[in-house]
Amino acid sequence: MDKYRIDSHKLIYHVPCVHAWLQGKTVYPIYMEVSPAxxxxxxxxxxxxxxxxxxxxxxxxxxxxxxLTEFGRLGVKSIMYAGEGEPFLHKDIGEIISHTKQSGxxxxxxxxxxxxxxxxxxxxxxxxxxxxxxxxxxxxxxYAKIHQCREDDYDHLMKNLAYAVxxxxxxxxxxxxxxxxxxxxxxxxxxxxxxxxxKDMGLDYLVVKPYSQHPKxxxxxxxxxxxxxxxxxxxxxxxxNSEKFNVIFRIRTMKKWDEAEKHYDRCLGLPFWSYIxxxxxxxxxxxxxxxxxxxxxxxxxQTFQEIWEGEKRKKSxxxxxxxxxxxxxxxxxxxxxxxxxxxELRNPPTHVNFI
Numbered sequence: 001m002d003k004y005r006i007d008s009h010k011l012i013y014h015v016p017c018v019h020a021w022l023q024g025k026t027v028y029p030i031y032m033e034v035s036p037a038x039x040x041x042x043x044x045x046x047x048x049x050x051x052x053x054x055x056x057x058x059x060x061x062x063x064x065x066x067x068l069t070e071f072g073r074l075g076v077k078s079i080m081y082a083g084e085g086e087p088f089l090h091k092d093i094g095e096i097i098s099h100t101k102q103s104g105x106x107x108x109x110x111x112x113x114x115x116x117x118x119x120x121x122x123x124x125x126x127x128x129x130x131x132x133x134x135x136x137x138x139x140x141x142x143y144a145k146i147h148q149c150r151e152d153d154y155d156h157l158m159k160n161l162a163y164a165v166x167x168x169x170x171x172x173x174x175x176x177x178x179x180x181x182x183x184x185x186x187x188x189x190x191x192x193x194x195x196x197x198x199k200d201m202g203l204d205y206l207v208v209k210p211y212s213q214h215p216k217x218x219x220x221x222x223x224x225x226x227x228x229x230x231x232x233x234x235x236x237x238x239x240x241n242s243e244k245f246n247v248i249f250r251i252r253t254m255k256k257w258d259e260a261e262k263h264y265d266r267c268l269g270l271p272f273w274s275y276i277x278x279x280x281x282x283x284x285x286x287x288x289x290x291x292x293x294x295x296x297x298x299x300x301x302q303t304f305q306e307i308w309e310g311e312k313r314k315k316s317x318x319x320x321x322x323x324x325x326x327x328x329x330x331x332x333x334x335x336x337x338x339x340x341x342x343x344e345l346r347n348p349p350t351h352v353n354f355i
Contacts, residue, residue, distance in 0.1 A: 004176075006207055007250045009337035011272060014077075021271055022345065026309060028074045029274045033286065035083020036064070036090040038278030042112050043148040044136070046182055046222055048214030048330075052084040052289065057278040060300075061092040065099045067299050072103030074305060078129075080108040084289070085278060088115035094123035101127035110134065110180075114153045116160045121167055130176035132207070133161065136184070138193035146186055158201075165202040178205040183230060183254075184222055191233050195240050195247050205246040208237065210254040212332045215287065227254035253332050260331055264343035267320050269335030274308075282307050284316050287330045293319060 002008065011018060014030055021027050038057035043050075071079070079100055081087040088111055090096065100107045106129045113133035125131075137143035140154035147153065164177055179198045181191060191208055198206045211222045231254075237247040267285075275283040280299045288294040294316055297307035307313065326339075 002248045003246065004205070004248070006248050007252050009341060011338050011341055014272075017272070018342075018345070027271050028308060029076055029272060031078045031080070031273045032071070032076055032276065033080050033082055033273070034059070034064075034276045035085055035278045036081055036087050036093055036096060037083070037085035039089055040084075040086045040112075041089065041114065041149070042086070042153075044134075045146050045148060045186070046136075046184065046211055046219065048212070048217045049084040049289070050218045051214075051216045052277075054085060055278070058090050059276075059278060059280060061096060063280075063300060064096060067304055068096075068100050068103045068105065070304050072105050074308075076105055078106040078108065080110060082110035083275070083277060086115065087111055088120060094120050097124045098127055108132070112147065113157045113160055114149075116164065118160070118163045118167075121160070121164045125164060125167055125173050125175050126171065128175045130178065131164070132178050132180050133157070134182070135179045135194065136182055137187050138190035138197055142187055142190055146184065161201060161203070169202070176204050178203055178207065180207040180209060182211060183208050183227070183233075184211060185225065188230055188233065192236050192240075195237050199240055199242070199245045203245070205248055206237075207248045207250065208233070209250045210257045210332065212257065212330055214330055215328070216290070225257075227258050230254070256336070257331055262326055262329075262336075262339075264339045265326065266322075266343070267324055267326055267329065267335065267339055268342040268346065269338040270317060270320060272338065273335065284313070284320070285333075285335075287333055 017027050017030060036059050038052065038055040040054050081093070081097065087093055087109055097107050107127060108130045109128060110132045111134070113135070135143065135157065136146040140151040143154045144151040167173070168175055168177065179194065181187065181194055183191065195206045210227050211225055213220065213223045231251065234249045234251055237249050240247055270284045275286040276299065277283065277289065282296040282299060283289055284294040284296060296313040296316065297310060299307070302310070
């Protein structure tokens with residue numbers, strides 16, 4: 001039922017780009033994650049980017065719009081606004097999202113949703129591909145405990161979601177609206193209730209995903225979780241699937257967390273994506289934010305083309321491909337499935353011609 005391929009990857013739909021990479025050519029990112037804001041209005045108990053300290057930094061709107069135009073010209077296909085902070089804290093996020101689409105780039109947002117007020121929804125819903133809202137409880141008590149926020153934030157969130165669903169219906173917008181639950185011992189008992197709530201509201205999906213310990217995170221509260229203890233939820237949630245609503249229970253990813261095993265020896269996925277933090281730094285990998293080995297440059301100081309074709313990035317990619325020990329990387333990183341795919345292309349098994 002994972003029609004969005006959330007528990008897999010979509011690089012298979014970009015064959016020309018992969019072919020160019022196999023030939024050793026420079027390829028520009030298909031997908032980028034951009035953090036318009038460094039601060040956040042929540043302090044979630046599981047936050048992997050707590051080491052970034054939620055600094056009140058915001059990307060400069062005019063400069064970002066200039067770079068977005070450049071991204072579109074260079075062939076970047078999609079941008080997700082998320083990052084180390086809450087994207088809707090940026091005062092110009094509506095304008096930024098609109099300009100992204102005008103630049104020929106598909107737009108998505110991952111958010112806690114509490115600041116996605118009607119005036120913002122009015123501005124962005126018609127130009128956004130999807131919005132995924134992190135909701136880690138079906139009751140305001142559990143929600144506030146995990147998000148470490150006020151209980152009335154839950155009420156604001158539900159009002160915002162209801163408005164977005166109605167707005168989409170009234171205007172016939174195609175924006176996909178979904179929720180994401182990070183499955184924890186603190187909220188597992190509310191997973192089914194949250195799925196029912198999402199379905200009744202008219203949302204498109206609920207993703208139930210596993211925790212992943214960030215190597216730099218200050219919190220290790222959930223590092224010992226075993227998802228084999230929660231496999232029973234898959235059947236309980238599947239009964240809620242319908243033509244209009246999907247529960248995506250990321251069982252494959254959960255098993256990878258329990259096994260803590262990688263099926264490739266080198267990270268090959270970095271050429272196909274990038275991360276820009278709230279200070280304009282361009283990173284090769286969001287797991288290694290703050291590590292100079294992965295810092296390519298800064299969009300305030302150079303054009304993106306200069307950064308992407310620059311010597312710092314070339315040296316970084318060479319070091320990653322030759323020396324990075326992937327066993328030290330984050331389990332279930334964003335490029336995990338992409339890396340498995342690319343590793344097989346580079347290291348095919350025998351008898352591949354017998355298709």
